[in-house]
Amino acid sequence: MTMAIYFLHVQNATEKIEDLEGEECDTLDLAIDAAVDSARELLIDRLRSKKPADGEGSRIEVADSAGHVLAVIEMKDVLKGKF
Amino acid sequence: LKRFGAIPEHDLLSSTPLHRATVRNRTGGYGMLNHILCALSDGDRGALLAGAEVVELRAREEIEKPREEVNYAYFIEAGVAAVLLASGEERIALGLIGNEGSSGIAVFLGNTQSPYLTLMLTEGRAHRVRADRVTTAMDERPELRRLLLRYCLAFYNQAAHTAMSNAASTVEQRVARWVLMMGDRLPLKPATMTHDLIAYMLDTRRAGVTEALGALQSQGLIQVGRKAVTILDRTRIEEIAGHFYGLPEKEFVRLIGTYWPPITKTS
Numbered sequence: 001m002t003m004a005i006y007f008l009h010v011q012n013a014t015e016k017i018e019d020l021e022g023e024e025c026d027t028l029d030l031a032i033d034a035a036v037d038s039a040r041e042l043l044i045d046r047l048r049s050k051k052p053a054d055g056e057g058s059r060i061e062v063a064d065s066a067g068h069v070l071a072v073i074e075m076k077d078v079l080k081g082k083f
Numbered sequence: 084l085k086r087f088g089a090i091p092e093h094d095l096l097s098s099t100p101l102h103r104a105t106v107r108n109r110t111g112g113y114g115m116l117n118h119i120l121c122a123l124s125d126g127d128r129g130a131l132l133a134g135a136e137v138v139e140l141r142a143r144e145e146i147e148k149p150r151e152e153v154n155y156a157y158f159i160e161a162g163v164a165a166v167l168l169a170s171g172e173e174r175i176a177l178g179l180i181g182n183e184g185s186s187g188i189a190v191f192l193g194n195t196q197s198p199y200l201t202l203m204l205t206e207g208r209a210h211r212v213r214a215d216r217v218t219t220a221m222d223e224r225p226e227l228r229r230l231l232l233r234y235c236l237a238f239y240n241q242a243a244h245t246a247m248s249n250a251a252s253t254v255e256q257r258v259a260r261w262v263l264m265m266g267d268r269l270p271l272k273p274a275t276m277t278h279d280l281i282a283y284m285l286d287t288r289r290a291g292v293t294e295a296l297g298a299l300q301s302q303g304l305i306q307v308g309r310k311a312v313t314i315l316d317r318t319r320i321e322e323i324a325g326h327f328y329g330l331p332e333k334e335f336v337r338l339i340g341t342y343w344p345p346i347t348k349t350s
Contacts (some may be wrong), residue, residue: 010294017297020309021278023289038290041254047293060290072301 006031013055037079118341127227145259147201152310156187162207181268193232233338240331248327259324260294267344
């Protein structure tokens with residue numbers, strides 16, 4: 001089984017930051033897990049930095065190499081412990 | 084986790100031909116770009132380098148392995164190494180060594196083992212000196228001994244600031260510090276560094292690095308390419324890194340006495 005490359009694009013309060021490198025994961029579920037863990041770290045860092053943590057639209061998009069968005073992790077859902 | 088395993092091949096860096104050409108042009112082949120070697124008297128340098136070899140180093144080459152005999156000190160002429168502490172599956176970076184410094188701190192401090200892994204992040208070049216030659220030269224040459232011990236203190240300062248930065252800084256501050264530290268040791272522009280490698284070294288996830296680099300870029304401070312970062316406004320990056328960057332570098336200058344790196348902030 002070949003690993004696919006998934007891209008985790010970060011949308012924060014002001015802009016969308018494209019993931020130009022991507023990361024290899026065995027499955028989409030593992031890519032989603034990585035996105036959720038990333039969202040947790042971003043939330044911690046934003047709170048520590050006194051920046052908006054889970055503002056409207058703040059999320060991580062999991063996309064494939066063709067640019068299709070396969071999953072969206074909303075920061076507010078992570079904050080509420082939905083994952 | 085991937086970031087705690089082996090660094091993937093694609094994250095490791097290659098020096099450009101220009102890098103090698105620069106080394107040759109400045110030194111006429113095997114001259115001195117290393118700050119420690121430059122700071123030594125001719126006699127001390129000759130004693131230290133008696134029997135030394137100039138070696139090319141590959142990216143991801145482990146020049147010191149944890150709990151294994153340290154047979155050589157590598158006085159780096161080009162390229163960057165990271166000193167890592169590996170514990171279980173986790174690895175954390177203590178600091179970087181470029182042409183300002185050397186591996187072999189355990190030897191300088193009178194031992195031949197350490198718990199640390201010293202890994203080349205880029206390809207490079209170094210004067211490789213046998214550990215017993217280092218020890219003998221230090222025993223015979225008090226000024227050499229004092230300088231190498233002062234370098235140990237300089238590296239200790241760097242590691243202490245890494246610990247402080249990991250504990251207290253934001254990811255943006257940590258990334259700013261890392262960009263400066265890599266830039267200090269890879270002076271050609273752009274300095275090649277992937278987000279994944281930065282994340283690995285900073286013990287954070289790549290998304291945080293991506294966001295921090297994006298923020299620095301949107302402020303016009305860096306230009307981010309797919310595997311390269313170009314510093315556009317060093318002064319403002321230093322401001323963002325704050326007190327997490329600068330003191331070890333200034334202390335290095337005080338301790339070793341050479342001009343490095345190009346710090347712009349005055350406080």
